[in-house]
């Protein structure tokens with residue numbers, strides 16, 4: 769794990785590999801071994817830690833959940849996109865979550881409705897109420 773720039777896991781995976789019971793605790797442990805730690809929280813969005821900053825982002829409001837197949841891959845694609853653009857962790861997490869949330873609106877892992885424009889449209893559905901940022905870490 770020390771060789772990873774980014775380590776991304778879901779809630780169950782993060783708790784089982786660290787032996788703790790909450791994703792926040794798991795994030796704290798994983799972040800000791802990797803530059804950027806991300807824990808995905810399904811319909812509750814995701815949480816990440818980098819440089820001692822913790823960011824938690826929900827999902828865009830009003831997403832019509834049809835099939836969650838592919839959410840993992842398209843969340844990851846959105847995250848890598850923002851990461852490589854050098855965006856802030858908050859913006860990257862929102863974009864990743866917008867991409868993952870779009871994935872649950874169609875059956876299967878890919879669909880013609882998936883596009884950069886559409887992810888941006890979901891990204892713009894965020895408002896200040898479904899983002900939580902903390903400059904001081906919740907836990908060490």
Ligand SMILES: Nc1ncnc2c1ncn2[C@@H]1O[C@H](COP(=O)(O)OP(=O)(O)OP(=O)(O)O)[C@@H](O)[C@H]1O
Nearest residue numbers: 778808809810811813827838839840843865868869
């Ligand atoms: N019910 C949902 N509503 C909206 N967005 C969702 C929902 N479920 C998943 N997502 C989106 O997909 C992302 C990844 O989902 P999840 O946390 O389940 O990861 P995963 O378990 O690795 O993926 P998967 O379940 O596809 O294997 C979430 O962070 C969110 O952006």
Ligand SMILES: [Mg+2]
Nearest residue numbers: 778810836840
């Ligand atoms: Mg899942």
